[in-house]
Amino acid sequence: MPDPILRLSGLAKSFDTNTVFEDVDLDVAPGDRIAILGASGSGKSTLLRCVNLLEIPDAGRIELNGDVVGNPEKSGRARYPERELRELRKRVGMVFQQFNLFPHMTVAGNVAEGLVTVLGQSSGPARERALAELDRVGLRDKADTYPSRLSGGQKQRVAIARALAMDPEIMLFDEPTSALDPALVGEVLGVIEQLANEGRTMLLVTHEIGFAYHVANRIAFIAEGGIYEIGTPDEVLKNPRREKTQKFLAEHRRFQF
Amino acid sequence: MNYNWDFASVFDNWWALAVGLQGTLRLFAVCLILGMSLGLLVALGRRAHAKPVRWASTGFVEFFRNTPVLVQILWFYYALPILAPVEISPFMAAILGISLNSAAYSAEIFRGGIQSIEPGQWEAARAIGMSGLQTMRRVVLPQAVRRIIPSLTNRGVEIFKMTTLASVVAYVELLQQGKLVASLNFNPLEVYTVVAALFLIILYPIVRATYGLERRLARSD
Ligand SMILES: Nc1ncnc2c1ncn2[C@@H]1O[C@H](COP(=O)(O)OP(=O)(O)OP(=O)(O)O)[C@@H](O)[C@H]1O
Numbered sequence: 001m002p003d004p005i006l007r008l009s010g011l012a013k014s015f016d017t018n019t020v021f022e023d024v025d026l027d028v029a030p031g032d033r034i035a036i037l038g039a040s041g042s043g044k045s046t047l048l049r050c051v052n053l054l055e056i057p058d059a060g061r062i063e064l065n066g067d068v069v070g071n072p073e074k075s076g077r078a079r080y081p082e083r084e085l086r087e088l089r090k091r092v093g094m095v096f097q098q099f100n101l102f103p104h105m106t107v108a109g110n111v112a113e114g115l116v117t118v119l120g121q122s123s124g125p126a127r128e129r130a131l132a133e134l135d136r137v138g139l140r141d142k143a144d145t146y147p148s149r150l151s152g153g154q155k156q157r158v159a160i161a162r163a164l165a166m167d168p169e170i171m172l173f174d175e176p177t178s179a180l181d182p183a184l185v186g187e188v189l190g191v192i193e194q195l196a197n198e199g200r201t202m203l204l205v206t207h208e209i210g211f212a213y214h215v216a217n218r219i220a221f222i223a224e225g226g227i228y229e230i231g232t233p234d235e236v237l238k239n240p241r242r243e244k245t246q247k248f249l250a251e252h253r254r255f256q257f
Numbered sequence: 258m259n260y261n262w263d264f265a266s267v268f269d270n271w272w273a274l275a276v277g278l279q280g281t282l283r284l285f286a287v288c289l290i291l292g293m294s295l296g297l298l299v300a301l302g303r304r305a306h307a308k309p310v311r312w313a314s315t316g317f318v319e320f321f322r323n324t325p326v327l328v329q330i331l332w333f334y335y336a337l338p339i340l341a342p343v344e345i346s347p348f349m350a351a352i353l354g355i356s357l358n359s360a361a362y363s364a365e366i367f368r369g370g371i372q373s374i375e376p377g378q379w380e381a382a383r384a385i386g387m388s389g390l391q392t393m394r395r396v397v398l399p400q401a402v403r404r405i406i407p408s409l410t411n412r413g414v415e416i417f418k419m420t421t422l423a424s425v426v427a428y429v430e431l432l433q434q435g436k437l438v439a440s441l442n443f444n445p446l447e448v449y450t451v452v453a454a455l456f457l458i459i460l461y462p463i464v465r466a467t468y469g470l471e472r473r474l475a476r477s478d
């Protein structure tokens with residue numbers, strides 16, 4: 001097995017007395033598409049947010065392409081200086097459920113923002129790159145409009161382009177289609193599928209189990225404060241071994257036909 | 258009542274009022290710039306990581322919000338030189354009183370605007386690797402300022418009107434010159450009517466212009 005792009009070991013996170021997870025280990029190999037499933041409140045978002053340190057884990061270690069992030073201390077808790085947070089986030093792309101586009105910038109401005117402000121590129125090349133990324137998500141013709149003029153699906157595709165422009169080593173998606181009208185889900189999933197086919201490494205939190213089955217190469221089911229069951233889509237989705245996974249999937253299938 | 262309005266005695270002294278108007282505009286420009294920029298700094302200070310900075314900023318706001326500007330101007334003019342070996346001109350005293358008071362109020366306006374920006378905007382900016390300061394400058398403030406333009410306009414109008422308080426230390430501004438003209442010509446009714454009208458004539462177009470600006474900004478998001 002090649003060296004993992006991302007390695008989480010012993011990751012733990014609590015909010016006050018609410019322990020979200022205690023000991024998460026996960027290796028993500030280059031090209032892995034790992035779908036993260038689990039009940040509401042099981043900690044899927046928190047896990048994803050710990051990977052780019054929007055939440056600071058209480059304990060454990062994060063390695064990105066072999067680089068240990070932060071300064072691990074004897075207590076097990078690492079310290080993450082501001083500089084390291086920023087370095088890590090440049091290398092990890094994140095897409096949110098609510099898009100979070102910058103409403104006062106044009107579509108191209110949104111995509112170019114990180115290139116200009118974070119990577120210090122001049123505006124010409126940054127715009128060229130932004131247009132190329134917009135092309136990839138099929139929105140080059142919207143480059144000069146403002147986000148308020150876009151549909152939800154278009155907004156989310158811009159948000160994906162904004163993350164991709166930074167050339168991330170891994171992409172994180174937190175329920176990218178949950179805020180969308182059903183009719184708009186397809187266009188966003190289509191873009192994610194295309195990225196998967198290009199061999200991008202990604203962690204994808206989703207409730208679209210059918211999509212996860214087709215696009216992911218591994219499924220991680222979160223429950224009981226950790227990764228409860230992990231395996232190939234066939235293993236976890238078709239023949240789940242553990243009780244909570246079975247119950248979760250049965251619940252999801254109840255209204256399917 | 259039959260009063261014979263006699264504006265000729267006012268217009269004969271137009272140069273005195275013009276000098277006053279110049280003083281008013283000068284004081285206004287300085288206080289507007291100082292008050293707003295200091296207000297922004299204080300608002301950022303209230304969000305600082307360092308506790309002493311937060312306390313100092315909060316103390317500043319509470320102190321200057323809860324003391325009358327008139328008293329502050331008098332204090333800076335008559336009291337401060339007793340405490341410290343400084344010479345305070347009427348202009349300086351008025352600048353200090355009005356700017357510090359305006360800074361306290363505009364700090365609260367900026368703070369409200371900053372707080373009104375959704376956490377998702379911070380997260381999106383941080384997630385592409387921006388620093389806290391970059392996020393503030395590129396993402397949060399531009400949106401916050403649009404939202405608070407009406408309140409900032411009110412503050413600006415308030416500052417303009419507050420400049421008349423400088424007459425208490427005989428700073429040469431419109432009201433001070435008006436008083437002078439009125440006392441020389443015994444025509445307070447005409448003089449103060451003209452002074453009031455001048456304020457209206459200057460402020461109203463400015464306020465209209467910012468309404469227009471507001472509408473234009475609203476269209477882009
Ligand atoms: N900022 C926070 N402060 C306190 N508690 C939090 C915070 N964020 C999440 N939690 C708690 O942590 C737990 C895990 O939340 P999380 O959002 O990660 O769940 P999730 O699996 O993403 O759920 P959903 O499917 O509803 O998005 C929940 O009990 C939640 O209430």
Ligand SMILES: [Mg+2]
Nearest residue numbers: 044045046175
């Ligand atoms: Mg979630």
